[in-house]
Amino acid sequence: MAHFPKPFFRSARNAWFVQIGPKQVKLAAEKDEAFIRFPELVERFVVTLERAGNTVLLAGSTQNRPARLRVISAESTTECLVFLWTITPGGGGAGVRPANERRIQITNVGGFPLQPGIRTILVGWSPEAGVWSFWDPRRHSAFSPRSPSLQTNAQLLETAGARGLATQLRPATEGREIVVSVSADFLPWYVQQGEPLHNADVDADHVADLIDATPEAERELIDSSQSSDEAARRYELVQTMRAFRDARFRPxxxxxxxxxxxxxxxALKLVDAAHIVPVYHPQGGDEVTNGLALCRLHHGAFDAGLIGVRSDYRIIVNPAAANRLVEAQLDAGLDRFRDALPPSIQVPASIEVRPTPRNLRIGLEVRQLPPLLIA
Ligand SMILES: [Zn+2]
Structure with a gap:
């Protein structure tokens, strides 16, 4: 082993040690954690959500846990209490804890309050894997003050880093719990929609299979339920994983x-990822060539079939949809809307990521634009 001239040093595994005479003693987790302090962890959490297009309002200071956040997206507003620590390797000397153990050390909190309408988020950040792991606060309302640490393992973190999501069923303070790990792209999904994953129960191992499941496979999972409670739980799981698919498509x-x-x-953080061929269609997929970045106004108009994009990228207005608006006396602003449309969409410089002519054609057919305009 190399000689360290300074008393403190950090191992390759990101753990901190102190040299006392000839001995290397691993520091307590509180000391480990001091190197990514709570306010910095919260900042990382907030910045990741904001980069994905959310607006995050912080209530109060971030000096003490929990941080109180309001996360606002196009679809929802989520109030959160965030209890956040750094994930570090297990404590003790060699052989005391499994080498692949990873954990958070619960410090300076008395418990995790559960209140209706507020999401209590129990989370660790792993600098080693670049992922977030979430424990189930309902299973730790009476955690032991003597050994206040929550575990996971290095494989789970690695899988989440590579695939975006990993789940693990493990013993908790009360019963068992599902630990959910996600990479940075999926933090907004977890905060706004990921909570039902902690209810996956016996389906914990199949959650990842649902990411690319066909509608038939989703139906089969729900239909094979033994009770209506299980069917309701599985339905929620399917919805949650559809949202995950959207979250993968968007960035x-x-x-x-x-x-x-x-x-x-x-731009203005008001831009969504629209599917050209809708996901419910057999040809609909999550490839970038089936996507268009559209602001809220143009996304709405596109999905409603008021505007369409031809295979030569020209923008067309659907006369039938416009007439329906006139008949319903909901056509205020239509002329201004139409006049402001450019002749064509702006496509990415790189050809491989542009919408394919085939997708654009199916997109127009599905939204019932007149065949004459599609050609
Ligand atoms: Zn727009």
Whole structure:
């Protein structure tokens, strides 16, 4: 082993040691944690959510746990209490704890309050794997003050880093719990929609299979339930994993379009990833070539079939949809809307990520634009 001239040093595994005479003594987790302090962890959490297009409001200071956040997206607002620590290797000397154990050390909190309408998030950040891990606060309301640490393992963190998501069923303070790990792209999904994963129960091992499941496979999982409770739980699980699929699609598409609407060029964190061929369609997929970055206004108009994009990228207005708006006396602003449309969408510079002509054609057919305009 190398000689360390200073009394403190960090191992390859990111643990901190102190040299006392000839001995190397591992420091307590509180000391480990001092190297990513709570306010910095919260900042990382907030910045990751904001990069994904959310607005995050912090209530009060981030000096003490929990941090109180309001996370606002296009679809929802989520109030959260965030208890956050750094994930470190297990304590003790060699052989005391399994080498692949990873954990958070619960410090300076008395418990995890559960209140209706507020999400209590019990989370660790792993600098080693670059992922977030979430424990189930309902299973730790009476955690032991003598050994206040929550475990997971290095494989789970690695899998989450590689695939975006990993789950693990493990013993908890009360019963068993499902630990959920996600990479940075999926933090917003977990905060807003991932909670039902902790209820996966016996399906914990199949959660990852649901990511790319067909509608038939989803149906089969729900239909094979033994009780209506189980069916309801599985239905929620299927919805949660559909949202995961959207969360996977979004950053790829937004990145390709530099976070700007393909129609009007607006950024302003008001841009969504739209499917050209809808996901419910047999040809609908999550490839970037089936996506368009659109602002909220143009996404709504596109999904409703008021505007369409031809295979030569020209933007067309659907006369039938416009007429329906006139008949319903909901056509205020239609002329201004139409006049502001450019002739064509802005496509990414790189050809491989542009929408394919085939997807654009199916997209127009599905939304019932007149065949004459599609050709
Ligand atoms: Zn737009």
């Amino acid at each position: 790829i598409v937004l990145h390709a379009y530099s976070y700007r609407c393909a129609v009007c060029g607006t």
